[in-house]
Amino acid sequence: MRCFDRLFRGLNYLILGMALAACGSGAVEFAPTEPPPDQSPVRYTHPGGSFSLSLPRTWALYEQHLTTLASASFSAPDSSEPLLHVSVINTGEPLDSQSFGDLIQQYQTQVRPDVERYKEESRQAMGDGSWRMTGLRLTALGATQQVNTFLQYAGSLVAVIDVTLPNDETGRAQLQPIVNSFTLHPDAALDRTSLSTLATVGTTGLSLLHVSNWTTPAGVFFITGEVANFGSTLVTDVPVRAVLRGADGLSVAEAVDTVMGYGIEPGGFAPFSLRFGQGQPALATTVELTLGGDWQPSEDAQVYGEGSLSWTDESTLEPDGRLIVRGAVTNTGDETVRDPRVVVTVFDETQRVIAAGFAPADVTELAPDETASFQLVIPEIGGQPANYIVTVQGLP
Numbered sequence: 001m002r003c004f005d006r007l008f009r010g011l012n013y014l015i016l017g018m019a020l021a022a023c024g025s026g027a028v029e030f031a032p033t034e035p036p037p038d039q040s041p042v043r044y045t046h047p048g049g050s051f052s053l054s055l056p057r058t059w060a061l062y063e064q065h066l067t068t069l070a071s072a073s074f075s076a077p078d079s080s081e082p083l084l085h086v087s088v089i090n091t092g093e094p095l096d097s098q099s100f101g102d103l104i105q106q107y108q109t110q111v112r113p114d115v116e117r118y119k120e121e122s123r124q125a126m127g128d129g130s131w132r133m134t135g136l137r138l139t140a141l142g143a144t145q146q147v148n149t150f151l152q153y154a155g156s157l158v159a160v161i162d163v164t165l166p167n168d169e170t171g172r173a174q175l176q177p178i179v180n181s182f183t184l185h186p187d188a189a190l191d192r193t194s195l196s197t198l199a200t201v202g203t204t205g206l207s208l209l210h211v212s213n214w215t216t217p218a219g220v221f222f223i224t225g226e227v228a229n230f231g232s233t234l235v236t237d238v239p240v241r242a243v244l245r246g247a248d249g250l251s252v253a254e255a256v257d258t259v260m261g262y263g264i265e266p267g268g269f270a271p272f273s274l275r276f277g278q279g280q281p282a283l284a285t286t287v288e289l290t291l292g293g294d295w296q297p298s299e300d301a302q303v304y305g306e307g308s309l310s311w312t313d314e315s316t317l318e319p320d321g322r323l324i325v326r327g328a329v330t331n332t333g334d335e336t337v338r339d340p341r342v343v344v345t346v347f348d349e350t351q352r353v354i355a356a357g358f359a360p361a362d363v364t365e366l367a368p369d370e371t372a373s374f375q376l377v378i379p380e381i382g383g384q385p386a387n388y389i390v391t392v393q394g395l396p
Contacts, residue, residue: 041181046070050088050188051159054181056174064201064230068193071201074178076171083171084178085162087201092192095153103158103195104131104151111199112160118147128152137164150179155186160198206230206238206291209269212352213280213287214382221276222382223255223287224353226345229264236263236301240272240291244284252281260358261343262393263303270391271345271356304394308333309340309366311374313390323378323385329361329392330371337366337394342374346381346388354382366394 045052047063050070062082064071069089073082095103108120117138124132130152137145150161163179165172211225223242229235241256259270313327325344331337339360346355359376366372374392 041177044072046072046086046088048188048190050157050185050190051086052183052185053086053178055084055178067191069197069201070188070190076174081164083164083166083175085201086182087160087198088184088188088190089158089193089195089197090190091156091158091195094156095158100151100153100158103153104133106195107151107160107198108133108149111195112149113199113201115199126150150182152184154184156192157184157186157188157190158195159184201230206235206264208240208289208291210347210351210353211289212348212354212382214354215280216380216382219279220380221278221280222380223274223276223289224271224356224382225289226269226271226353227259227264227291228269229266234263234265234301234303236298236303237295238264238270238291239295240274240289242274243288243290244276244281245286245288246283247285252283253278260356261391262341262395263301265303265305268305269345271343271353273356302396304333304335304337304396305392308335308337309392309394311342311390311392315388317385321379321381323355323381323388325376325378325388325390326374327390328371328373329366331366331368334368335396336368338396339364340366340372340374340392340394342376343391343393344376344378344388345391346378346385348383349386352383354385355380361392 040057041054042057043052043054044061047065048070055074058077060075060077062073069087071085071087074084075082109115112118114137118135120133120135122134126132130150133149135147135149137147139145146165148163148165152159161179161182163175165175207228207230209226209228211223213221213223215221227238227240238259239256240259242254243251244253246252253276255274255276257272257274259272261270264270308331309329310332311327311329313325316324318324323346329340329342340363341358341360343358344356345353348354355378357376357378359374361372361374363372
């Protein structure tokens, strides 16, 4: 999370907590009341110079600065999800109204990152030459979000602004002047790229994907899914926390665990599986998933993966529902790999994660050119498996 006052770069977390004051005997001292945080707007300009806008200085920022892409996501204080996301690319050719209309149609129906979960409801030309699309998007947990998407161009640059509308009118009113303050700078230096670049844009360094929840015949409640790393560095030991809440918003049960595997490479994925042994409480009506908490990424972590390891696998789905994955892993690198670990992620036909597990290979050290066997048993699956992915990692 980066607050504009502190200029701190990192990930965007939801941190829930409460400060407790200690009381003791003797004189009572009253601390001065802290002034409210400065909510005055600050002008943000992307490091590449392609766009700028004004927003409250207390909002957090996640930023991507590539030769072909300029993007930034902004989150209100104490929010677990960005409310505003901006992406800019250079199409390489000056646009006109006709080509821009074709581009909008292609983006909305084929390119947008949430295209499988998004349904457009209306499309309207705005007075400044931009277009506004209103639509609905399903979240990872099946809830519906209202999303306004604005597209505009200047020369060969195209900007996409996605606004996730909060439920309260105050929050919506706060977003409007931010969007209205947006400026696209056509002289910014961006390398030419295709519209498909916008399909891979991440709104935070880490994102939850393909989440499902299911109950075993024995009554055990699971929440399973993947964490994607849209950042530029390896991350390790990322915690995922699930809170089951009642209709009154109070917590009735919670579980926390780290993602499987040793780390998530940039552009990579890792599964998680949260288990509620007593089942889903009768009072639980909603699930709240958060990443991070007080976790911070390690700056010196190192993991061996596909660049140093190769593997083969085969699977058997037993009559009792168990999935057994067997295979062999070979060290194709130049360094000895310690504690090779196998991770399996199981998907249904809609690509939701319906099971995941991990197990060690049958050696603790794997020298260059050596091969080791592995076997992993996944005893419980939340649906009909359609495919699975095997990932093997090791430590230096």
